[in-house]
Amino acid sequence: MPYHEFECSTCIPERKSHAVLKGEEDDLTTCLPEGHLATIPGTISERGCAYCGAKHVIGTPMKDAIHMSHGPVGCTYDTWQTKRYISDNDNFQLKYTHATDMKETHVVFGGMDLLKKNMIEAFKAHPEINRMTVYQTCASALIGDDMEAMAREVMKELPGTDIFVCNAPGFGGPSQSGGHHKINISWINEKVGTVEPKITSDYVINYVGDYNIQGDCEVMCDFFKRMGIQVLSTFTGNGSYDELRGMHRAHLNVLECARSAEYICNELRVKYGIPRLDIDGFGFGPLSESLMKVARFFGLEDRAQAIIDEEVARWKPELDWYKKRLTGVKVCLWPGGSKLWHWANAIHEEMGVEVVSLYTKFGHQGDMEKGIARAEVGTLAIDDPNELEGLEAMRMMKPDVIFTGVRPGEVAKKQRIQYLNAHAYHNGPYKGFEGWVRFARDIYNAHYSPIHQLSGIDISKDDFNIDKGFMTRQMISDVKLTPEEAHVEGETPYTGEFDCVTPLRTKTYPSELTRSTTAQAV
Amino acid sequence: MSCDLRAKERSGIINPIFTCQPCGAQYVSIGIKDCIAIVHGGQGCVMFVRMLFAQHFKDNFDIASSSLHEDSAVFGATGRVETAVDVLLARYPHVRVIPIITTCSTEIIGDDIEGVINKLNNGLLKEKYAGREVHLVPVHTPSFKGSMISGYDVAVESLVKAFAEQTTPNGKINLITGWVNPGDVTALKHLLAMMQIDATVLFEIESFDSPLMPDKSGVSHGETTVEDLKDTANAVGTIALNRYEGGKAAKYLEKKFKVPSVIGPSPIGIRNTDTFLKQLQTMSGKPIPEALVKERGIAIDAITDLAHMFFADKRVAIFGAPDLVISLAEFCIDMEMKPVLLLLGDDNSGYKKDDRIKALQANVDWDMEIIMNADLWELDDRIKNKGLKLDLIMGHSKGRWAAIDNHIPMVRVGFPTYDRAGLYRHPVVGYAGAIWLAEEIANTLFTDMEYKRNKEWLLNVW
Numbered sequence: 001m002p003y004h005e006f007e008c009s010t011c012i013p014e015r016k017s018h019a020v021l022k023g024e025e026d027d028l029t030t031c032l033p034e035g036h037l038a039t040i041p042g043t044i045s046e047r048g049c050a051y052c053g054a055k056h057v058i059g060t061p062m063k064d065a066i067h068m069s070h071g072p073v074g075c076t077y078d079t080w081q082t083k084r085y086i087s088d089n090d091n092f093q094l095k096y097t098h099a100t101d102m103k104e105t106h107v108v109f110g111g112m113d114l115l116k117k118n119m120i121e122a123f124k125a126h127p128e129i130n131r132m133t134v135y136q137t138c139a140s141a142l143i144g145d146d147m148e149a150m151a152r153e154v155m156k157e158l159p160g161t162d163i164f165v166c167n168a169p170g171f172g173g174p175s176q177s178g179g180h181h182k183i184n185i186s187w188i189n190e191k192v193g194t195v196e197p198k199i200t201s202d203y204v205i206n207y208v209g210d211y212n213i214q215g216d217c218e219v220m221c222d223f224f225k226r227m228g229i230q231v232l233s234t235f236t237g238n239g240s241y242d243e244l245r246g247m248h249r250a251h252l253n254v255l256e257c258a259r260s261a262e263y264i265c266n267e268l269r270v271k272y273g274i275p276r277l278d279i280d281g282f283g284f285g286p287l288s289e290s291l292m293k294v295a296r297f298f299g300l301e302d303r304a305q306a307i308i309d310e311e312v313a314r315w316k317p318e319l320d321w322y323k324k325r326l327t328g329v330k331v332c333l334w335p336g337g338s339k340l341w342h343w344a345n346a347i348h349e350e351m352g353v354e355v356v357s358l359y360t361k362f363g364h365q366g367d368m369e370k371g372i373a374r375a376e377v378g379t380l381a382i383d384d385p386n387e388l389e390g391l392e393a394m395r396m397m398k399p400d401v402i403f404t405g406v407r408p409g410e411v412a413k414k415q416r417i418q419y420l421n422a423h424a425y426h427n428g429p430y431k432g433f434e435g436w437v438r439f440a441r442d443i444y445n446a447h448y449s450p451i452h453q454l455s456g457i458d459i460s461k462d463d464f465n466i467d468k469g470f471m472t473r474q475m476i477s478d479v480k481l482t483p484e485e486a487h488v489e490g491e492t493p494y495t496g497e498f499d500c501v502t503p504l505r506t507k508t509y510p511s512e513l514t515r516s517t518t519a520q521a522v
Numbered sequence: 523m524s525c526d527l528r529a530k531e532r533s534g535i536i537n538p539i540f541t542c543q544p545c546g547a548q549y550v551s552i553g554i555k556d557c558i559a560i561v562h563g564g565q566g567c568v569m570f571v572r573m574l575f576a577q578h579f580k581d582n583f584d585i586a587s588s589s590l591h592e593d594s595a596v597f598g599a600t601g602r603v604e605t606a607v608d609v610l611l612a613r614y615p616h617v618r619v620i621p622i623i624t625t626c627s628t629e630i631i632g633d634d635i636e637g638v639i640n641k642l643n644n645g646l647l648k649e650k651y652a653g654r655e656v657h658l659v660p661v662h663t664p665s666f667k668g669s670m671i672s673g674y675d676v677a678v679e680s681l682v683k684a685f686a687e688q689t690t691p692n693g694k695i696n697l698i699t700g701w702v703n704p705g706d707v708t709a710l711k712h713l714l715a716m717m718q719i720d721a722t723v724l725f726e727i728e729s730f731d732s733p734l735m736p737d738k739s740g741v742s743h744g745e746t747t748v749e750d751l752k753d754t755a756n757a758v759g760t761i762a763l764n765r766y767e768g769g770k771a772a773k774y775l776e777k778k779f780k781v782p783s784v785i786g787p788s789p790i791g792i793r794n795t796d797t798f799l800k801q802l803q804t805m806s807g808k809p810i811p812e813a814l815v816k817e818r819g820i821a822i823d824a825i826t827d828l829a830h831m832f833f834a835d836k837r838v839a840i841f842g843a844p845d846l847v848i849s850l851a852e853f854c855i856d857m858e859m860k861p862v863l864l865l866l867g868d869d870n871s872g873y874k875k876d877d878r879i880k881a882l883q884a885n886v887d888w889d890m891e892i893i894m895n896a897d898l899w900e901l902d903d904r905i906k907n908k909g910l911k912l913d914l915i916m917g918h919s920k921g922r923w924a925a926i927d928n929h930i931p932m933v934r935v936g937f938p939t940y941d942r943a944g945l946y947r948h949p950v951v952g953y954a955g956a957i958w959l960a961e962e963i964a965n966t967l968f969t970d971m972e973y974k975r976n977k978e979w980l981l982n983v984w
Binding site (some may be wrong): 008009011012038039040041042043044045046047048049050051052068071072073074075076077078079080081082094095096097098099100101102103104106107114117118121122125137138139141142143169170171172173174175176387388405406407408410411413414415416455456457458462 | 532533534535536537538540541542543544545558560563564565566567569570571572573574575576577580581582584585586587588589590591592594595602603605606607608609610612613614625626627630631664665666667669670732734735736737738740741869899903919920922923927
């Protein structure tokens, strides 16, 4: 294996098998780092915990449920207001969070009464909400509170309410990934099949593994609805608790993030025989192919093609405007899990950027397989990176832009490397055709920022120009283009609105598309 | 007309004001030079706190985790502390101080932190790191006790206890700032300089606001040294600005080394800043200089333009750190405003005995509520469902929706304030802080008047 040993990690030899440098002849059999293993203490890893994987990543995007954590207040506070998973019901899930506030006395004598009181109080505080998800934490797991029993009691006492319990304490596994798994399995075991949904179309899907970051999920659902497809549930971005209880009636599970949500798709296949179709909403090519895949399943190819043609015609010239200017820009693709392979090849092909490094905090080997298969020769791939390795990788690979989280982004900033938020996005959504242009726009704005150019000047030592009062981004980016390249009829920078998601919420779709008889007429 | 002091009636928390103790200890740890703490618990206890710091300061801070996994929860996890210390020391040659911060999980499983430190001191440090100065400091911050505020208090005390060492009197004053921002430390050091007082500042965090440098050298980290901490035992006195964030350490120094201490009030507003200067004068014997009379005059001049015209009788709710909330309330009252709701976000039984709260209870001549063990629902619910009328909310960013949804202007103050740019750079303490607060309040109210078309024409002439 072409393992890459970081200088900063020679003293922890077990790290060596967690990074590879893809060579000319390499494929997956010769080039694959280990993944999803126990974290080495003290490395300053970027990993989170299983509780956050369950509650924060997957549970909380559900928009019409009270979200409560059974434990000390910190777990709740810390995972509140750190994400951008919006919803079409005025963001209830972003605004309200609940902690049972476990104290020493509960640790000693048990916290079940406390939990019950909390559940009742919370339903009283939000009379318009009668659904609840409750999460175990390290503390409540260690003292062994039976949360299911309390949930059953409360549901009995408050008819009309429904409570979901997820037992994924923070220490459950090497990263947040353990929590993704646990909540998937709990949801299918406890809740799916307990509500019979209203079927309004001959084409019915669950859209799974999208968390509606800045509206991603709503953008994708717009495409499905334009094809006449009923989206029975969205797991879990902008997702409705009761709709997710009716997942079993879909004809197809359309899976986006396989890292966090393949488990429930697999279970839905085993239990209800619903096939799983993996798709990819990022990038013109992958998205077009994905829409066609879904269409083929239902025989709606014409509709999909019409949508693709319309969208590509509208947005491709703007993507091309950026591609020209982003070609050769070096980026590190350092997200949490699956975006490393969702984005790896697509950004290279469609925006012209060179991906020089991939990493994953909580991905498994399977994610790395897909990432490395799509990566170019010379890419440095790192599993469970830590602070010093990240810095060393930046110095070694010299990227222009890094796609990562808020805090690692600040590390990059000090290295004079621009960052884009890979988890919450800068100015998303990034899914959809327009979204992909927004992504390109954000990369362009980062790389050609005039302030970024200024940051490299040492006014005490450098001979710097004083002939300009300003620079536009285009004055910087277009230097390397010929006038013919720079000015192509129809090609422009992004022309969409600041908010491209809210208008989708009031959009209407022709109901005749939902019947298969009309499908033949189209 | 009364001031009603009571605890929240509900048992749980809807929208917390504070996070748990380990966060406070982590905030202390980043203020110390050559220090990286190890948080002994699940990885989320560190990852999210680092993210919180990054959100507030828009900068990165290094804190390590012992990365508790399932097996550790079952079999105990002191072994993971041993590995963490070794890995950290091997890879960070500058590290001299490693606070080992406990969490709920490791306190419940009962890991013997003092025991493992002892073992490391006599084993690993002697053998593998012989000749290297390393201090391992236990900090017990179970998450099921107190809050981030008490965690801060506990950590300052633990560190002072670990290092303070009586040698020769240094003639300095210990200034324990409490949980403040870099801008506050700058303002405090300015006052000390004007008074010509030499002080040991716990903690030197101005460098949290670090530059983006052409040579990439900018790093955000505190600068209080081991030597500073040692020397706290040799001071002429300690002033802890915040009773609940650093007060414990001041009392410890007094009890153990006879270093006299003054605890609070936080120098927020004109009156509390006057008090602080008087305390400095008494402790150091140095006069308050003319220049500070002038500075104070500038602040009073600014506030005079605002108070009786714009602030009088404005109804304010304030939430956040207890010392901050109380001092802000006092300042608001001096500026003719009416704090009607104060939310103190944990179950500290000391609030009932706090003289400042007693004074509010005795003297406030309008209806005011002080809620202990509060959450942000106490605010939201009163506005939405119980008819509370407010002109202004003051508090940190986690309360932003109470302001946004209820259309009440809000001044961001305290920690964290990630939804406004650069607030950590501005002081709330001292005369400079008084000016900033008053003008921030005014401009926030002005913007709201314009946005709501509520007598916005007033500002045509001012």
